[in-house]
Amino acid sequence: MKKVYLLIVILLCFSLGRALRIQIQGESTRHNIAETEIEGVQYLAIKDLAPILRCIHKQDRTDQRLYLHIYGETFIYLEGTSFYSYKLDSFNMHYPLTRIGGEYYLPSIFFTEHLPLHFPNEHRFADGVLRIPKPVDHSVQVIVLDPGHGGKDPGAVGKKMKAKEKDVNLAVALKLKQLLERELNVRVLMTRSDDRFVSLGDRTKFANDNRADLFVSIHTNASKSATSTGIETYYLATAMTSDARAVEALENQVVELYEGGASARSKYDDLDFILSDLSQTEHLESSNELAGSIQQNLIAGTKSYDRGVKQANFYVLRGAFMPSILIELGFISNPEEERLLVNDEYQQRLARTIFEGIKRFKFRYDRIRNT
Numbered sequence: 001m002k003k004v005y006l007l008i009v010i011l012l013c014f015s016l017g018r019a020l021r022i023q024i025q026g027e028s029t030r031h032n033i034a035e036t037e038i039e040g041v042q043y044l045a046i047k048d049l050a051p052i053l054r055c056i057h058k059q060d061r062t063d064q065r066l067y068l069h070i071y072g073e074t075f076i077y078l079e080g081t082s083f084y085s086y087k088l089d090s091f092n093m094h095y096p097l098t099r100i101g102g103e104y105y106l107p108s109i110f111f112t113e114h115l116p117l118h119f120p121n122e123h124r125f126a127d128g129v130l131r132i133p134k135p136v137d138h139s140v141q142v143i144v145l146d147p148g149h150g151g152k153d154p155g156a157v158g159k160k161m162k163a164k165e166k167d168v169n170l171a172v173a174l175k176l177k178q179l180l181e182r183e184l185n186v187r188v189l190m191t192r193s194d195d196r197f198v199s200l201g202d203r204t205k206f207a208n209d210n211r212a213d214l215f216v217s218i219h220t221n222a223s224k225s226a227t228s229t230g231i232e233t234y235y236l237a238t239a240m241t242s243d244a245r246a247v248e249a250l251e252n253q254v255v256e257l258y259e260g261g262a263s264a265r266s267k268y269d270d271l272d273f274i275l276s277d278l279s280q281t282e283h284l285e286s287s288n289e290l291a292g293s294i295q296q297n298l299i300a301g302t303k304s305y306d307r308g309v310k311q312a313n314f315y316v317l318r319g320a321f322m323p324s325i326l327i328e329l330g331f332i333s334n335p336e337e338e339r340l341l342v343n344d345e346y347q348q349r350l351a352r353t354i355f356e357g358i359k360r361f362k363f364r365y366d367r368i369r370n371t
C-alpha cells in the first residue's frame, strides 16, 4: 500500500514538474502549461501562454527581434540571446529566447521570476503556482462609427440634386452597423444615429469613453471641380500632400463654422496636440493597415477611381486612443457620384465593402494580438 502511495507521489511530482501552473485571480480552475526541456532547461511556448495571458507577440524578421505585449507593457527579446529590454532597461534571463519550428519559446524562469519582478503588485510565484490578475482581451470588440457632420452642419452639398453629405454619411453608417453586428458579432456604437450636431471633440471623446477598439469616420468628398472623382481613406498624420491638406481643411472647417470660430479652432490646435499625436503614433501602423484594407475593398467593390490611402491631420481623428480612420466615399460635388451616393443600393454596397475591409483587418489584427 505504502509503495503504491509513493509511486503516485513520484508520478505526480514528475508530471507537475513538466508544467507551469497558472492561477488567474477570480477563477476557480488552474491552467497547466506544459514545459519543454531544451538543453536541460525548462521552456514555455508563447503560443501556449497567449490564450491564457492574452499576450500578443510580433516578430521583426529583419533583425530577429520579438515583441511581447503583456499586461499593457512591451518586452523586446533578441532571438538566440538571453537578454531582453523592458522600459529601456536590459535584463538577463540566463537562457536564450529560442525558436523551434517557427514557434517561440521563453525560459520558464522569465514567467516565474521576471514577471513577478516587473509586476510586483499583481504577479506572484509561490509553491509552483504563478498567480496573475485577470488579463484583458485585446481583440476588436467595440467599433465606433462616426457619420460625419449632422444637424446644423450639412457637410458638403451636391451640385445637382442638392444631396447633403450628412445624410449620405448617416445612411451608410447605419447599414454598416447592421452588417458588423449581424456578421462580425461586435458591439457597434454611433457618435450620432440621427440628424444632430456633434462637435468633433465629442466624437473622439465618445470613442475613448466607450473604450472603442476602432474608430471609423464616414464622409463624402467635395471639390470645386465637378469632375473630381473617386474614393480615398485617411489616417492621422501631420505630414501630407497639398491635396490631402485641402480635404483636411474641408473636414476641419466645421470647427470654424459651427463650433465658435477662431477660439474653438485654437482649442483644437492646442488640444493636447502632442499627447493626441502620440496616442495616434502608437496606432499609426494599425490605422494604416485598417485604412488600406478598407480602401482596397471599397475600390474592388465599387470600381470607383482609387485615390488611395492618405495621411492628414483631421481634428476628429486626433484625440482618439485607438486605430482611427476617415473614409471619403466619393465626391458629392460630382453629379455622377452624387447620383450614386444617394442611391440605397449603392449605399448598401459601400457599407458591404467597408464591412469586408474591417472584417479582414479584424481577423489579422486579432490573430497578431492574441496568439
Ligand SMILES: [Zn+2]
Residues within 6 Å of the ligand: 148, 149, 155, 156, 165, 219, 220, 251
Ligand atoms: Zn465631411
